[in-house]
Amino acid sequence: MIYRFDWSVLWSGQSGIWLLQGLVTTLEMSVLAWLLAFTLGIASGVLRTALIPPLRWISTFYVEFFRNVPLLVWMFFWYFAIPPLLPESLRNWLFDHGVEFWAGFFALGVYHGARFSEVIRSGIQSVPKTQFEAAVSTGLTVAQAYRLIIVPVALRLIIPPATNESLNLLKNSSVALTIGVAELTFQTRQIETYTAKAFEALTAGTLIYLILCLTIAAIMARVEQRVAIPGMIAQGRAGEF
Amino acid sequence: MDTGVILNNLNFLIVQGFIGLGAFAGGTLRLAIPAIILGFILGVFIGLCRLARSSWVKIPATVYVEFFRGVPLVMVIFWFWFIIPVFLGKSLPEYSVALAAFVIFEAAYLSEIVRAGIQSVPHGQVEAATATGLTHVQTMRYVILPQALRNMIPALVTQFIVLLKDTSLASIIGYVDLTKAAQIVNNREIRPFELYLFIAVIYWLCSYGMSRYARSLERRFAQSAA
Amino acid sequence: MRRLVFWAAVICAMTFSAVGSWAETTLEKIDRTGTLTIGTRTGSPPFAYVNKNNDWVGFSIDLVEKTILPVISRKLNKQIKLDKKESAPPTRIPLLTSNAVDLIAETMTDTQTRRDSVDFSLTFFVTGAQFLVKKGNPISFDLRHKSIQSLAGKRIAAQQGSTNARIIRERVPSAKLLEFPDQPAAFQALVQGQAQAYTNDGIQLAGLKAKAPKPEDWLVVGEFYSYEPYGMAMKKNDSDFRQAVNIGLMEAIESGKYFELYDKWFGPKGEVPYPLAPDTKRFLQMQVVPK
Numbered sequence: 001m002i003y004r005f006d007w008s009v010l011w012s013g014q015s016g017i018w019l020l021q022g023l024v025t026t027l028e029m030s031v032l033a034w035l036l037a038f039t040l041g042i043a044s045g046v047l048r049t050a051l052i053p054p055l056r057w058i059s060t061f062y063v064e065f066f067r068n069v070p071l072l073v074w075m076f077f078w079y080f081a082i083p084p085l086l087p088e089s090l091r092n093w094l095f096d097h098g099v100e101f102w103a104g105f106f107a108l109g110v111y112h113g114a115r116f117s118e119v120i121r122s123g124i125q126s127v128p129k130t131q132f133e134a135a136v137s138t139g140l141t142v143a144q145a146y147r148l149i150i151v152p153v154a155l156r157l158i159i160p161p162a163t164n165e166s167l168n169l170l171k172n173s174s175v176a177l178t179i180g181v182a183e184l185t186f187q188t189r190q191i192e193t194y195t196a197k198a199f200e201a202l203t204a205g206t207l208i209y210l211i212l213c214l215t216i217a218a219i220m221a222r223v224e225q226r227v228a229i230p231g232m233i234a235q236g237r238a239g240e241f
Numbered sequence: 242m243d244t245g246v247i248l249n250n251l252n253f254l255i256v257q258g259f260i261g262l263g264a265f266a267g268g269t270l271r272l273a274i275p276a277i278i279l280g281f282i283l284g285v286f287i288g289l290c291r292l293a294r295s296s297w298v299k300i301p302a303t304v305y306v307e308f309f310r311g312v313p314l315v316m317v318i319f320w321f322w323f324i325i326p327v328f329l330g331k332s333l334p335e336y337s338v339a340l341a342a343f344v345i346f347e348a349a350y351l352s353e354i355v356r357a358g359i360q361s362v363p364h365g366q367v368e369a370a371t372a373t374g375l376t377h378v379q380t381m382r383y384v385i386l387p388q389a390l391r392n393m394i395p396a397l398v399t400q401f402i403v404l405l406k407d408t409s410l411a412s413i414i415g416y417v418d419l420t421k422a423a424q425i426v427n428n429r430e431i432r433p434f435e436l437y438l439f440i441a442v443i444y445w446l447c448s449y450g451m452s453r454y455a456r457s458l459e460r461r462f463a464q465s466a467a
Numbered sequence: 468m469r470r471l472v473f474w475a476a477v478i479c480a481m482t483f484s485a486v487g488s489w490a491e492t493t494l495e496k497i498d499r500t501g502t503l504t505i506g507t508r509t510g511s512p513p514f515a516y517v518n519k520n521n522d523w524v525g526f527s528i529d530l531v532e533k534t535i536l537p538v539i540s541r542k543l544n545k546q547i548k549l550d551k552k553e554s555a556p557p558t559r560i561p562l563l564t565s566n567a568v569d570l571i572a573e574t575m576t577d578t579q580t581r582r583d584s585v586d587f588s589l590t591f592f593v594t595g596a597q598f599l600v601k602k603g604n605p606i607s608f609d610l611r612h613k614s615i616q617s618l619a620g621k622r623i624a625a626q627q628g629s630t631n632a633r634i635i636r637e638r639v640p641s642a643k644l645l646e647f648p649d650q651p652a653a654f655q656a657l658v659q660g661q662a663q664a665y666t667n668d669g670i671q672l673a674g675l676k677a678k679a680p681k682p683e684d685w686l687v688v689g690e691f692y693s694y695e696p697y698g699m700a701m702k703k704n705d706s707d708f709r710q711a712v713n714i715g716l717m718e719a720i721e722s723g724k725y726f727e728l729y730d731k732w733f734g735p736k737g738e739v740p741y742p743l744a745p746d747t748k749r750f751l752q753m754q755v756v757p758k
Contacts, residue, residue: 068402068452069448070407070409072410073440077437080427092660095661174313174314175410178413180647185313189319189557196564198327198561210312323565323567324565333567334550335552424651425517428510
């Protein structure tokens with residue numbers, strides 16, 4: 001069977017709008033999930049280096065529990081298994097406001113929070129211990145030392161692996177299509193369904209992801225140069241799986 | 242909490258879904274193990290290409306790696322699922338599609354590990370090898386690669402864990418892996434909590450187990466290299 | 468650098484032109500590979516689903532295996548194997564046009580719009596669209612006594628790409644249509660309360676209800692709001708293959724094999740009892756043209 005190329009399906013009819021809507025949904029979910037992941041990641045990364053063992057255990061448990069299970073399984077779990085267990089008012093609110101989006105956001109954020117935690121932990125551990133000792137000796141409490149000295153330095157050190165993880169988060173947002181989130185990859189399939197032009201639809205989707213990823217990587221490389229602390233460009237260990 | 246649904250379908254979930262023996266084309270292990278082996282071979286090739294001196298070899302390899310690291314695996318799976326049969330003129334079993342997609346995708350990531358491994362071998366080794374009269378290819382084969390491989394092994398095991406988790410995405414095209422097997426049972430019995438928790442535990446055991454192994458390997462190599 | 472781009476372009480052009488130059492009919496492909504690949508469902512009882520023994524069975528699958536496959540084997544003079552791949556409304560036409568499957572044998576409605584993209588066999592089942600609701604939900608009363616316009620503002624589940632989704636979108640635009648990739652996902656949304664009603668063809672709803680963990684909780688309600696004749700879909704302009712499929716179906720109806728299979732799945736002792744209306748039986752028989 002001869003495959004007839006027809007690139008006009010991308011902008012005629014609904015396809016262009018669907019692609020745009022998909023892109024917006026992808027970005028919305030990714031940004032929100034990133035905020036959640038980053039918050040959880042910092043909290044967990046810091047706790048992992050805490051001096052009190054129980055705090056370390058909480059964070060270790062969080063990291064090991066969530067990152068060793070595939071994201072797809074988490075998506076199914078949060079979307080199918082959890083809503084029936086929620087209180088009725090929350091459940092109805094979710095059902096009226098796109099429960100699949102919230103399940104996807106939560107799965108993505110919590111999973112990547114565990115991965116961010118490892119990246120941030122390696123960053124914190126790359127900061128020379130002398131910095132911590134000096135901070136405490138000038139009268140700062142442990143919390144203040146972390147907040148004002150350690151974490152800001154650590155964050156600068158880990159820009160490459162953190163960018164890598166952030167891009168992973170963006171790409172993993174595509175997994176949400178399995179629970180019905182109308183993100184970019186879902187929309188490329190929608191276009192295929194209605195126009196049967198698989199090649200064109202897939203090319204459009206792929207190009208958009210590529211442009212997003214390469215742009216973000218380039219911007220972060222610039223940022224890293226700008227905020228680098230002279231004499232401290234350590235190789236933050238690339239985030240583990 | 243109804244564990245009956247798991248016990249009744251345990252055979253299907255583990256033997257068909259996880260291992261891959263049964264009436265359906267499937268199996269997490271049946272996909273993951275060949276994928277890591279073939280992906281590694283391709284990854285070594287691409288990694289070496291990236292370190293080549295000739296731009297003709299280096300640039301396509303770099304484009305390959307940057308491309309596959311910039312697109313989601315889900316998208317790559319769809320490409321292979323829809324486009325390959327058109328080009329080849331016949332329908333491919335889901336296994337071949339999934340395997341091809343995983344090998345090509347993971348090779349991009351594995352090639353980076355290979356490249357880092359090779360670059361971590363001290364340059365003095367290359368110089369010494371050349372001084373004793375070995376050609377470039379012989380140096381690679383007998384001096385660099387063996388040492389590089391030893392350095393790479395912890396990172397390779399880590400990537401294998403990633404691959405094992407990624408195989409769950411093959412369920413999207415109907416490949417009956419552990420995730421799809423749970424979906425099939427859930428579609429009939431409607432017990433998502435028990436079923437998805439069960440497969441989460443299975444994945445967790447494999448993944449955590451292997452990550453402990455990777456860490457012990459790392460410690461062992463760090464000791465012996467000292 | 469420019470030479471690199473030039474050669475890359477040449478290689479791409481050659482690859483793409485190679486795509487256009489190959490054209491093989493479906494029967495030739497089946498002859499070559501020795502396999503008939505069908506796209507069918509895994510969660511649409513009793514047409515195509517995975518039963519309690521985790522076997523992939525169903526009425527549509529039986530029709531292909533027991534009535535169409537023998538005809539193709541006879542025609543090609545060799546024993547042809549059957550291979551099943553999962554398909555669903557959003558994926559079935561792409562699977563067909565990309566050659567991943569030769570025939571869609573599931574629960575696909577024959578429509579004029581779809582005939583623009585694919586060809587259909589004879590009609591092998593007749594039904595209409597209805598709704599599945601939870602017993603006790605006030606929506607069931609509305610659907611039984613008022614028109615489908617009473618669904619305005621309600622959350623209705625349907626399969627992405629189905630005729631039902633399209634009709635609801637056109638006729639009750641104010642309803643909140645939730646589209647799912649396949650029937651099990653839509654049913655789970657109904658079970659959890661995310662959707663208040665699920666619309667699909669009546670027979671499929673009956674099958675879903677019969678196979679649900681607690682069938683008494685569900686009601687199939689509403690008048691048929693559409694006419695849904697099921698056909699098997701195949702690539703356009705492939706008359707030899709279509710002829711083979713149709714001959715298979717016609718021989719089955721004439722010899723009674725079709726009704727035997729119908730009885731197995733839809734008879735009083737079948738998986739989903741659904742008596743064959745005399746009108747429908749007559750319609751099926753009249754599709755059989757003389758030799």
